[in-house]
Amino acid sequence: QVQLQESGPGLVKPSETLSLTCAVSGYSISSGYYWGWIRQPPGKGLEWIGSIYHSGSTYYNPSLKSRVTISVDTSKNQFSLKLSSVTAADTAVYYCARVSMGFGELSPDYWGQGTLVTVSS
Amino acid sequence: SYELTQPPSVSVSLGQMARITCSGEALPKKYAYWYQQKPGQFPVLVIYKDSERPSGIPERFSGSSSGTIVTLTISGVQAEDEADYYCLSADSSGTIGVFGGGTKLTVL
Numbered sequence: 001q002v003q004l005q006e007s008g009p010g011l012v013k014p015s016e017t018l019s020l021t022c023a024v025s026g027y028s029i030s031s032g033y034y035w036g037w038i039r040q041p042p043g044k045g046l047e048w049i050g051s052i053y054h055s056g057s058t059y060y061n062p063s064l065k066s067r068v069t070i071s072v073d074t075s076k077n078q079f080s081l082k083l084s085s086v087t088a089a090d091t092a093v094y095y096c097a098r099v100s101m102g103f104g105e106l107s108p109d110y111w112g113q114g115t116l117v118t119v120s121s
Numbered sequence: 122s123y124e125l126t127q128p129p130s131v132s133v134s135l136g137q138m139a140r141i142t143c144s145g146e147a148l149p150k151k152y153a154y155w156y157q158q159k160p161g162q163f164p165v166l167v168i169y170k171d172s173e174r175p176s177g178i179p180e181r182f183s184g185s186s187s188g189t190i191v192t193l194t195i196s197g198v199q200a201e202d203e204a205d206y207y208c209l210s211a212d213s214s215g216t217i218g219v220f221g222g223g224t225k226l227t228v229l
């Protein structure tokens with residue numbers, strides 16, 4: 001059974017960098033699929049942040065591209081998100097997910113439980 | 122930027138049929154996916170590739186596609202179907218996900 005678990009600080013100060021890690025178990029990141037991040041501000045809808053392949057290829061939402069970095073560590077079977085210069089608008093539940101991508105397909109099939117990150121001084 | 126449009130809310134009586142639409146220019150070329158999200162939980166896939174149902178999802182959930190509109194249909198709505206529903210598809214590059222704004226389904 002594929003499982004994903006997000007971890008990282010629950011509180012980040014404005015203008016600082018948000019950093020989260022997603023640990024994957026039950027599946028080797030190196031075996032395939034893309035690995036992505038999705039967020040959801042409190043009471044609002046879902047927003048795609050971006051994804052990464054085990055080779056390191058990344059795809060970022062243009063609206064966040066200038067501030068986002070997604071990286072992968074296959075030796076630890078985990079991938080990470082960094083979002084710089086955060087503001088209160090970045091307060092959200094952040095989900096990591098395994099993503100099927102290609103030939104018209106794009107869909108997360110396994111999700112982490114999500115972690116709330118609050119941006120506040 | 123590419124957008125998917127859903128109605129903010131749909132209300133249906135218990136046991137009746139609910140239809141939730143999602144419109145987007147690229148939907149004739151890209152698959153759509155539907156997710157159900159209940160409060161405090163992560164989204165659960167209920168329909169993939171426009172009309173396929175994952176194992177474990179009740180048969181009352183179905184999906185269809187016609188041009189730039191995809192539709193999630195729930196036949197014989199149950200109280201436990203009350204949730205937020207999101208459509209998801211890919212942008213023109215096929216590498217960035219785009220979610221609809223979400224539809225809150227209320228079961229009367």
